[in-house]
Each structure stands twice: as structure tokens, then as C-alpha cells.
Amino acid sequence: MPRLIRFRDGVAAWAEDAFTAVDDDQPMPQGDVIISLARFQREGRDLLAQGRNLGVRLASDEEPEDLVVDLQRLSVLALTFPKFRDGRAYSAARVARERLAFRGELRAVGDVLLEMAVPLVRCGFDAAQPADLTTPEQWTHAARRFRHVYQRAADGREPAFAERLGG
Amino acid sequence: MKALTANRLTDGEVVFWTGSGWSERFVDAALFDDNTAAELAEAHAKSQITLLVDPYLIDIAEVDGGVAPVSYRERLRALGPTNKLDHGKQAGGGADIAVLAHAHGAARSKGRVDLIRRK
Amino acid sequence: MYRYDDIDRETLADRAAEFRDQCARRLAGEMTEDQFKPLRLMNGLYLQLHAYMLRVAVPYGALNADQMRKLAHVARTYDRGYGHFTTRTNLQLHWIKLRDAPDILDELASVGLHAIQTSGNCIRNLTADPHAGATADEVDDPRIWAEVIRQWSTFHPEFTFLPRKFKIAVTASPKDRAAIRVYDIGLRLHRDDEGALSFEVLVGGGLGRLPHLGPVIRERLPVRHLLSYMQAILRVYNRHGRRDNIHKARIKVLVAALGPAEFARQVEEEWSLTDKAAVDLPGTELARIRAGFAPTGFETLPPVSAAFESAKASDKAFSRFARRNVMFHKTPGYALVNVSLKAIGETPGDCSADQMDVVADLAERYSMNEVRVTYEQNLLLPHVKLDDVPAVHAALVGAGLATANITLISDIIACPGLDYCALANARAIPIAQDIARRFSDPVLAENIGELKIKISGCINACGHHHVGHIGILGVDKKGEEFYQLTLGGSAEDDAAIGQVLGPAVSAERVAPAIDRLVEVYMRERRDGERFLDTFRRAGLPMFKEAVYAEAH
Numbered sequence: 161m162p163r164l165i166r167f168r169d170g171v172a173a174w175a176e177d178a179f180t181a182v183d184d185d186q187p188m189p190q191g192d193v194i195i196s197l198a199r200f201q202r203e204g205r206d207l208l209a210q211g212r213n214l215g216v217r218l219a220s221d222e223e224p225e226d227l228v229v230d231l232q233r234l235s236v237l238a239l240t241f242p243k244f245r246d247g248r249a250y251s252a253a254r255v256a257r258e259r260l261a262f263r264g265e266l267r268a269v270g271d272v273l274l275e276m277a278v279p280l281v282r283c284g285f286d287a288a289q290p291a292d293l294t295t296p297e298q299w300t301h302a303a304r305r306f307r308h309v310y311q312r313a314a315d316g317r318e319p320a321f322a323e324r325l326g327g
Numbered sequence: 328m329k330a331l332t333a334n335r336l337t338d339g340e341v342v343f344w345t346g347s348g349w350s351e352r353f354v355d356a357a358l359f360d361d362n363t364a365a366e367l368a369e370a371h372a373k374s375q376i377t378l379l380v381d382p383y384l385i386d387i388a389e390v391d392g393g394v395a396p397v398s399y400r401e402r403l404r405a406l407g408p409t410n411k412l413d414h415g416k417q418a419g420g421g422a423d424i425a426v427l428a429h430a431h432g433a434a435r436s437k438g439r440v441d442l443i444r445r446k
Numbered sequence: 447m448y449r450y451d452d453i454d455r456e457t458l459a460d461r462a463a464e465f466r467d468q469c470a471r472r473l474a475g476e477m478t479e480d481q482f483k484p485l486r487l488m489n490g491l492y493l494q495l496h497a498y499m500l501r502v503a504v505p506y507g508a509l510n511a512d513q514m515r516k517l518a519h520v521a522r523t524y525d526r527g528y529g530h531f532t533t534r535t536n537l538q539l540h541w542i543k544l545r546d547a548p549d550i551l552d553e554l555a556s557v558g559l560h561a562i563q564t565s566g567n568c569i570r571n572l573t574a575d576p577h578a579g580a581t582a583d584e585v586d587d588p589r590i591w592a593e594v595i596r597q598w599s600t601f602h603p604e605f606t607f608l609p610r611k612f613k614i615a616v617t618a619s620p621k622d623r624a625a626i627r628v629y630d631i632g633l634r635l636h637r638d639d640e641g642a643l644s645f646e647v648l649v650g651g652g653l654g655r656l657p658h659l660g661p662v663i664r665e666r667l668p669v670r671h672l673l674s675y676m677q678a679i680l681r682v683y684n685r686h687g688r689r690d691n692i693h694k695a696r697i698k699v700l701v702a703a704l705g706p707a708e709f710a711r712q713v714e715e716e717w718s719l720t721d722k723a724a725v726d727l728p729g730t731e732l733a734r735i736r737a738g739f740a741p742t743g744f745e746t747l748p749p750v751s752a753a754f755e756s757a758k759a760s761d762k763a764f765s766r767f768a769r770r771n772v773m774f775h776k777t778p779g780y781a782l783v784n785v786s787l788k789a790i791g792e793t794p795g796d797c798s799a800d801q802m803d804v805v806a807d808l809a810e811r812y813s814m815n816e817v818r819v820t821y822e823q824n825l826l827l828p829h830v831k832l833d834d835v836p837a838v839h840a841a842l843v844g845a846g847l848a849t850a851n852i853t854l855i856s857d858i859i860a861c862p863g864l865d866y867c868a869l870a871n872a873r874a875i876p877i878a879q880d881i882a883r884r885f886s887d888p889v890l891a892e893n894i895g896e897l898k899i900k901i902s903g904c905i906n907a908c909g910h911h912h913v914g915h916i917g918i919l920g921v922d923k924k925g926e927e928f929y930q931l932t933l934g935g936s937a938e939d940d941a942a943i944g945q946v947l948g949p950a951v952s953a954e955r956v957a958p959a960i961d962r963l964v965e966v967y968m969r970e971r972r973d974g975e976r977f978l979d980t981f982r983r984a985g986l987p988m989f990k991e992a993v994y995a996e997a998h
Contacts, residue, residue, distance in 0.1 A: 247607025281605035
């Protein structure tokens with residue numbers, strides 16, 4: 161079971177994962193679950209009606225726009241990195257955060273490595289299940305590595321051009 | 328016939344397995360007639376991740392004066408770039424380098440297919 | 447020229463520190479090569495045939511004297527006293543040790559240089575017209591916009607892991623000296639009658655396995671929206687570019703598959719949803735960057751220089767140099783001086799540390815502290831007083847840098863090829879050397895006129911062979927080096943992908959084949975025709991017949 165790291169105010173820490181990740185062919189357990197988009201489209205309404213907290217896991221070729229109506233009812237949006245070099249989820253994350261105003265947990269799953277800390281946090285992820293043996297201390301350090309950024313993204317950091325105006 | 332080669336992690340230098348260690352010169356390379364032994368050596372090399380990058384086996388053939396890698400690319404690795412003969416392993420000279428350099432000339436002219444004439 | 451401020455400098459320092467940490471973890475065995483390789487590549491560090499190769503970025507090809515001296519110092523201290531300037535206007539050092547790489551990045555950062563995004567599937571170092579700021583035909587200084595993009599694309603969090611690498615070129619002139627039609631994004635600035643600036647946006651050009659000329663997807667983009675529009679293009683590509691096949695992952699394949707109109711529609715749709723104000727630079731920042739490129743220190747000079755004219759009249763070699771390598775500057779009394787890295791028999795694009803120091807000194811003394819790198823693998827001193835050209839020429843002669851062959855047959859582009867590159871199938875450098883020696887007579891070369899030969903050692907086309915007037919592609923046939931010739935390509939305003947002449951030929955047949963091609967051209971040409979013009983008018987068969995005639 162991959163462990164969960166959560167970012168709060170730039171600090172990473174191990175977190176209790178209240179959600180069970182459920183595959184499409186698994187029976188539905190009790191409690192809060194994260195399911196695929198396909199399963200959500202079939203069973204999501206019933207599960208929400210049962211009062212459960214729900215998460216949806218998008219494959220890298222699925223898009224948060226497909227969820228647009230239901231997105232605000234989700235507690236977790238899990239975006240999959242089939243390989244760490246597959247960067248589609250960064251765009252999906254920014255769209256979810258900045259365009260669709262998703263305020264729930266945005267979780268990186270799959271081939272998630274420490275070296276992704278900066279782009280993950282900048283694109284709006286606040287949770288990750290590292291596939292390597294790294295620690296929250298390393299993630300905190302890695303995410304803070306750069307004193308400046310050049311673009312506005314989903315993390316609210318002030319870009320260089322705004323810093324220069326202030327200075 | 329095969330030999331085992333890699334690049335050294337710290338500096339990228341081309342190295343060859345000697346049977347007991349790694350040498351910068353092709354002439355020191357252990358030659359494997361037996362594929363199983365060669366693959367065992369390769370597997371061992373792949374575990375030396377703080378020493379090597381990308382170890383692999385190369386084909387070796389007999390040439391005038393000794394043996395040389397079959398492929399032109401591997402002969403270049405064992406010698407150095409042809410535009411700067413004072414760089415790379417060839418810079419030191421020696422009989423073993425001469426064998427490789429000669430092999431390179433011989434193998435290039437051997438079996439050359441002149442497509443202009445073949446048309 | 448734009449000077450990095452504290453933010454830029456601290457970013458480079460942070461990057462160097464990050465890489466030092468990553469190297470230490472790799473050397474300690476805390477990371478495997480598979481994990482480390484993408485990280486070192488993002489810092490321009492490749493493992494090539496003989497050693498590591500470090501690709502240092504030269505953003506939009508612009509260097510100052512201190513930066514050039516630092517490159518010389520790094521080449522001397524950590525390499526073997528030379529470097530190789532590439533078609534991407536970067537500098538490649540061929541003999542780097544991994545254990546030295548963190549120190550090298552620190553050295554580079556101290557003068558505002560780096561190797562950021564010179565490899566990997568990210569937005570690469572970008573290129574611009576090397577004549578920027580000096581040519582009369584530009585409507586604006588394209589370096590301003592190149593610097594805007596440089597900053598925006600540096601560590602862009604969304605576009606760090608694109609389907610494939612991504613290259614951007616910018617020009618502001620009707621004459622294309624930046625090869626914008628063979629770039630993932632090519633940008634050309636226009637100025638309308640009211641003085642408003644806009645970009646013509648080309649997307650989906652590229653060379654390699656599937657050469658394409660980029661179609662225009664937007665005729666006029668107001669310049670203030672450059673970055674939001676770029677984000678829209680990159681986002682469409684990041685989400686929809688192919689990731690299942692590395693050979694079909696470039697944006698050119700997506701644009702060709704969708705068709706330029708549909709691709710443009712998707713970009714416009716994405717752009718219409720974009721909060722442009724959050725992405726586009728505020729006017730104050732644009733003005734700050736623009737000020738960094740403002741011309742300063744030009745004197746009011748007569749358009750004709752007595753010293754220049756008398757040197758031309760008295761010195762044949764200088765006169766040839768003036769004809770071939772010296773170009774008009776927009777400011778009267780000044781000139782652009784091309785520094786050829788194509789001395790006959792030398793490696794195209796190679797420059798020794800001592801030569802770098804000479805060029806740095808000349809830049810400082812005579813060219814307002816500026817040097818440019820061109821994609822044709824030469825250097826350029828952009829702001830030299832005509833009065834000073836004879837002195838500059840003399841210094842270049844002393845350093846072996848005064849070959850008067852710009853755009854001529856010996857001004858050959860060649861990638862490092864199999865002599866260095868782990869991807870190559872065949873050598874490129876010796877082919878270039880053979881051809882240059884064959885046409886070493888400067889009178890003959892000038893008589894032949896403009897003829898652009900471009901050589902790549904493999905289909906990845908770093909040597910731009912597809913767009914050479916004569917292109918030469920190295921291929922491997924059963925372990926032997928063979929070369930396929932293409933004719934009629936161009937990377938400029940008349941951009942075209944060359945046509946294959948016929949079956950590949952062996953290495954020693956390449957230079958004789960070039961001889962035959964030139965003979966046909968000299969025989970057939972009409973007034974004022976370049977090789978390319980004659981080829982386009984007369985067609986392939988005549989040239990093919992000449993090269994393959996011995997077969998009959």
C-alpha cells in the first residue's frame with residue numbers, strides 16, 4: 161500500500177489515508193473510496209447518496225472536464241502518472257484547480273517520484289503517494305528548492321515579474 | 328567472441344572487463360567464447376551501479392595482429408574520435424592501438440558495397 | 447544586452463545546488479542510472495561515446511565577453527581545450543567528467559550561463575535571429591521576446607514532461623535567419639501601419655524522421671498575449687500529443703494529424719478559456735526587459751569608412767573577407783562581422799578555448815561586448831565600426847578565424863556524428879572536411895556562390911540535412927558508413943525539404959559526388975542563379991544523372 165504525503169502550507173507530512181482505492185473489478189467496500197471515472201459514472205450517484213466521501217481516479221488520458229458537473233461533490237481527485245515522464249496530469253491538475261475551481265484533495269498517484277515535487281505542488285497537487293522510498297522531509301526540501309518562479313501557476317506563488325514590481 | 332564494456336560512472340571513460348577488474352584499454356579485455364560466462368559477467372557488471380553506466384557485451388572478431396570489436400562504433404569507442412587523433416585512447420599510441428586502427432581501416436574497406444556501380 | 451538580476455542569478459544558483467545534490471546521490475548509489483539519467487539530461491549532461499557531454503545553453507545565441515571567456519575557461523579546465531557550437535546555438539563540451547559537472551555549473555552560473563533545459567522533453571533553449579539589434583530589416587528586437595519566453599519557459603511546472611522535446615525560434619525580419627519554419631513553434635514579428643506589433647505563429651515544423659514545414663496557425667497575435675497563447679499551444683500539445691511512440695511524439699505529428707485548421711481551433715478554444723491576465727507579462731516587466739536590449743553607445747559616424755575602403759583596395763584577402771563575412775548594420779558606420787568556424791579542414795563549429803578568448807577580447811574592444819552564435823555554427827560580432835574591421839580581421843587571421851566563406855560551399859553545417867555521438871550511425875565531420883578541402887580555393891568557392899551543405903550523422907537531423915541546398919545523411923549499411931544525398935532543401939524564406947537524389951554512397955564517394963553536382967550547376971546556371979535556384983528550375987534528373995553516370 162503506497163503511503164500518503166500531504167502538503168499543508170509548503171510542508172509535507174505523512175497523512176492517514178481515509179480512502180480505499182477500489183479497482184473496477186473489486187467489490188465495493190464500506191467507507192470512503194476512490195474509484196475510476198468509468199465506475200463513478202455507473203455508481204457515483206448511489207455512493208454519494210449513501211453519504212460517503214468519494215474520490216475519482218483519472219487515467220492520464222482522461223480529463224477533469226469529463227467530471228465538470230460532479231467535480232465539486234468529490235473529496236479527492238486522483239491523477240495518475242503511468243510513468244513519471246508522462247506529464248499530462250500537470251495540465252489536468254491546473255485545469256481542475258484554476259479553471260474548474262476544484263477545492264478538494266488533488267492527489268498524485270502512480271509513478272510518483274521525489275524529483276516531481278516542484279511541478280506537482282506548483283500545478284496544484286496537495287497530496288502524493290510516492291512510489292520511491294522518500295520521506296516527507298525530503299519532499300518539503302525538494303518543493304522549496306527554488307527561491308523564485310517565473311510563471312503564475314496553481315500554487316499562488318508570486319512570479320518573478322510580480323516580485324520585481326514589488327522590489 | 329565477446330567482450331564486456333561500459334562507461335565509468337564518475338568520468339564516462341570507456342572501460343573493458345578484464346576478468347578481475349576494469350581497464351581503459353581494449354587490449355586488456357577478457358574475451359568470452361562462452362555466452363553463459365559472458366552473460367554472467369554482464370549481470371555482475373549491471374549490479375555495480377556506483378562504478379558503471381550501461382554495461383553491455385560487444386562482438387569481437389580476429390583481425391590482423393590480434394582482435395578488434397566488429398562494429399565500427401565500438402572501434403571508435405576503443406580508439407577515440409577520428410577528427411582529433413590526439414584525443415581519446417588512441418592518443419597514447421602503442422601496438423594495441425595500431426591493431427584497432429588498422430582493423431578499422433580494414434573493416435571499412437572490406438565488404439564495401441559501391442552503390443554507384445551497383446545501380 | 448539584458449543582464450540577469452538577482453532573481454535570475456539566484457535561480458541559476460538554486461539549480462546548480464539541486465544538481466550537486468542529485469549528483470552526490472547518484473555517486474553514493476542512492477539513485478539508479480534510470481532515475482538519474484532524466485535529471486542529468488535536464489541539465490544538459492549526456493553520456494556519449496567517449497565521455498559525458500555537457501550542452502551549455504546560449505539563450506538566443508547571445509553572449510557577452512565574460513561569458514565567452516568563462517566558456518573558454520571551462521573548456522580549458524574541465525575539457526580538452528575546445529568546444530563545439532551547434533545548430534541550436536548551444537556549446538557542447540565533449541570530454542566532461544560527471545564528478546566535475548556540479549563545479550562546472552557553478553562556474554557557468556557565476557556569469558549567467560547554465561545548461562537548463564538543453565535536453566529532455568521540455569521547452570528547450572530557444573533561438574533567435576543572430577542579426578538581432580543590428581539588422582536594418584527587423585521590425586523589433588527579437589531578443590526581447592526571446593528573453594520573455596526564456597523566463598516563462600524556465601522550469602515551467604506544467605510543461606516539464608511534454609510528449610517530446612520542444613523548440614522555439616523567433617525572428618523579427620522578413621528574411622528568415624532563424625529557420626522558423628522547421629521549429630516546433632516559429633514566431634515572426636510584424637509591425638502594422640499604426641506601429642502595433644504582432645506575431646505570426648507557426649506551429650509544427652521540424653526535421654528528424656518526419657520533416658515538416660510549420661504551417662501558420664495564427665496570422666497576427668498581439669504581442670502582449672504571447673505567453674498566454676504559448677501556454678494554450680503547449681497545453682493542447684501536452685494533453686493530446688502522442689506518447690505511445692517516441693517517433694510520433696513531436697507536435698508536428700499532432701498538427702499534421704489534426705490538420706493545421708483543427709489544431710488552430712483547439713488552441714483558440716483553449717486560449718479563449720485562459721485567464722490571460724494571469725499569464726501574460728505586465729507592461730512594466732516587458733518594458734524592463736526591453737530596456738535591457740536598448741541600443742547604447744552607438745556613435746554618429748559617416749556611412750563610409752576610409753580605413754575600411756583602403757584596406758579593401760590594398761589587401762585582397764581583406765577584400766574577400768569584407769565581401770563574404772562583413773554585412774551592413776542598421777547604424778551608419780557599423781558592420782556585422784561574421785567569424786567563420788569553418789576553417790578548411792577543421793571541424794565545423796569547433797572553437798578552441800584560445801579562439802574563444804580572442805573572440806571575447808574582440809567583442810569587448812570592438813563590438814559593444816556582444817558575440818552571437820548562429821545556427822549555421824559560426825560566431826558573429828554584431829556591432830563593429832567599419833573603421834575597426836581591418837583590426838578585427840587581423841586579429842581573426844591570427845587566431846585562424848578569418849576564413850572568408852560565409853554561405854559558401856565550405857561553410858558546412860555538420861553535427862558531431864559518430865566521432866562523438868551515441869545516437870549517430872555514421873561520421874559527419876570527416877565528410878565535411880573532405881568537401882571543404884576539395885573546394886578550398888577561395889576563388890572557385892566564390893565563383894560557385896551561395897551553396898549550403900548540411901550533414902547529419904543520423905536521421906535525428908541535428909545537422910539539418912533536410913534543409914540543405916545539398917543535404918547529406920549518414921546511414922548504417924551492415925556496419926558500414928553510407929551517405930544519402932538530398933537536393934533542394936532550404937531553411938530560409940524559401941523553405942523546403944530536400945529531395946532524395948538516389949541510392950546512398952560510400953564515404954569516399956561523397957566529395958566526388960558534390961563535385962559532379964557543382965559541375966552541373968556551373969554548366970546550367972543562368973545569370974544570378976544560386977545552386978538552389980538552378981536545381982529548382984532544372985530539376986533533379988540532370989543532377990542525378992551526373993552523380994550516378996558511372997553506373998552506366
